[in-house]
Ligand SMILES: Nc1ncnc2c1ncn2[C@@H]1O[C@H](COP(=O)(O)OP(=O)(O)OP(=O)(O)O)[C@@H](O)[C@H]1O
Ligand SMILES: O=C(O)C1=C[C@@H](O)[C@@H](O)[C@H](O)C1
């Protein structure tokens with residue numbers, strides 16, 4: 001069932017953006033602030049396979065990971081009242097974009113390359129996509145993905161802001177939109 005008819009206040013919220021931008025961290029906070037349940041698609045895949053993402057890539061390969069990622073996102077996007085954080089590469093799949101944009105409110109968390117670079121050390125071990133790539137290759141990937149991320153309902157710059165500030169901003173902007181589109 002398509003949820004286009006679902007009242008906007010009940011639609012699930014999807015956070016997209018490059019790996020490490022803060023989707024999991026901020027999604028958890030937004031869920032707490034809106035009393036909703038939080039779903040992290042990477043964590044759901046890891047639960048299914050019983051191993052971390054890096055091992056899923058090694059043992060089963062990226063294609064298998066992407067197939068599970070797509071199925072899980074299609075499933076959760078059709079549910080109401082969730083806050084959903086999807087993996088950094090998920091939005092490259094057209095079916096994922098379609099499922100998210102048709103059923104949910106999609107927020108793009110946008111970070112500059114300069115600020116993202118500062119996080120590389122804390123991300124490198126847990127993100128298989130970063131392994132075996134030098135900094136120039138990662139920068140190329142960062143800019144290549146911007147086109148897909150630009151398909152969203154709301155873009156939010158996360159530069160120089162704490163996760164708490166960003167989560168507050170998302171909640172405020174949602175409440176404003178809800179009052180405009182569905183006045184109580
Ligand atoms: N606004 C922020 N300022 C500083 N550090 C942040 C901010 N947001 C997230 N971080 C830190 O960046 C790291 C990555 O964050 P997180 O895991 O939430 O990213 P993600 O977008 O979910 O990544 P992925 O796409 O790989 O799942 C964490 O260590 C987190 O604490
Ligand atoms: O950017 C990516 O392609 C990825 C990001 C992570 O969230 C995981 O989904 C996985 O490591 C792949």
Ligand SMILES: [Mg+2]
Pocket residue numbers: 023024025040042085086087
């Ligand atoms: Mg995450």
